[in-house]
Amino acid sequence: MRTLLVLLLLSAPLPALKAADPPKPVKVFILAGQSNMEGKAKVSLAEYQAQQPATRDLFKHWQKDGKWIERDDVWIKFLDRKGKLTIGYGSPQCIGPELEFGTVVGDRFTEPVLLIKTAWGGRSLYRDFRSPSAGLPPDAALNKMLADLKKQKGKENATLDDVKKPFGDSYRAMLSEVSDTLTNPKKHFPDYADQGYEIAGFVWFQGWNDMISADATAEYAANLAHFIRDVRKDLKAPKLPFVVGQMGVEGANPSTNIKKFKDAQAAVMNVPEFRGDVALVKTDAFWDTDAEAVFKKGWRENLDEWNKVGSDYPYHYFGSAKTMCKIGRAFGTAVLELRGETK
Template structure:
């Protein structure tokens, strides 16, 4: 199957009714990809290299190849913290790849203008705390005081255990952790766009247009006394705040719902986060411009089936997976499916506006 036909299978057939995108020589399209470790991307480059050359799976990755090598797209650039360049493999966690490869490829095929992906992702960061946006405010004084007491008690025990005299955490330090990743995300976007001419010479003289926001996060919000029950409201606040910050009241937003349960029913807290994310599909003000997709239904069943005995059959396992279930088995196929579905959903929303 040719590369063009593969792309039609992934995107074009599903969006045949979308209007053509006119060329604007003076702009480029910007997509913000935000979240925690699974937005970073955890499919090992060794695995994706194998599957891209294995006849049984090569077709899945053919859209990202240029002959026998990985394509480096001239029309799609990416910035992920201290790395930047043309879109290709390896823009996940070190020596890994994530959903950005499939998502960015789809955007590049769709737009005549250049595309820039800005990925702002940090493992282990919750929406309740670090990604908390301004409209959510701070938790109650009672909650903050309990957190401070716990942190101070922990430091005291560590000091006694290690014969140290580290200062006790302060309330200011406790409060500062709330929203730190949200603020870092905003700074990363601002700094990248300010320095785009230098980082990406092909964009010099062009103006950025923030075209969409992709959110793939939720695992750490399954833990704690308040995170799960506040997730739905905090998700609304996040969407509203990024739109306000980027002066785009109807900015298209696509959310990848927590899906590490795969083929199995989600457990209690995971289902609570899934339900909170899927609830965005029912918010009246978000109709037509915010969409949550399920990621569990995209599961790589081969990796899922082989994981329970991965230690005993490691040589077989490493040909299908490269990480734990909480990282979607490090499955290049699962991450690719997620990236494709997020892209398709994003473009469907744009086509309906």
């Protein structure tokens, strides 16, 4: 009887093997802007704060046995640098919002995440990132720029075309960087398995160069609305979740000019077509008052104390590693909320 049972089991057809589910498309997030999106918090400061009881929880998931880890599931390309997300993808030897942004979205998705960072210091939305539908500024403004340009040594023969040429350069460079990365992802990321991708969100963190110009501030609300529409059109993503990082320098009580600029940024939230798919993150909530206190009493005269809290100037949020981490987390949370994917 036992032998018969064994024979029956051996002769029974094997159950069909279930095909493995194909890999899901990579979730792509674009992080764009100027120097604060680059990130100016020095790695040396993050390394110090990662060991301190008051701040180590901000970094503990990025360290193992006292060393910085890489995330296999979150990739990043920042112009000429690319790889698995880890410390140091801000300006050289610095971190920016990408570190904790990548933590938030990487923890949320089971599929790989790709961050494409397109940021350059000293760029304005008024000129450099100006998108096609914004057109050019009025002729009077262009002629004034030409007159100012001709005052510069060696520029006496400048023409109106010389003035017009830089408009939109960074916008085009941003699109080119995104296109180059996504045309052949495997060239940049060997772990890419030809599973396709979804452009899942866009974060815009920029403003200083517009804030210090009355003309640029006056146009900012309109130019930002044009920018959002054009980004969505050019990326073929009409409802792309779009997060705006509102300028936060000087914290909760800024000067009149900064407040005026912040209001111009916030005005995008009043545009009916953007309701539900554009979010504003108030980065002043993450202003580092500890770094501010040391900076104000003289960072050079108190260098040991300064190196524990800051690493740059106020327009770069003091190069505060704490601030960059908190801003990155806020950006990640905001984009997930827009996608309806918060836990």
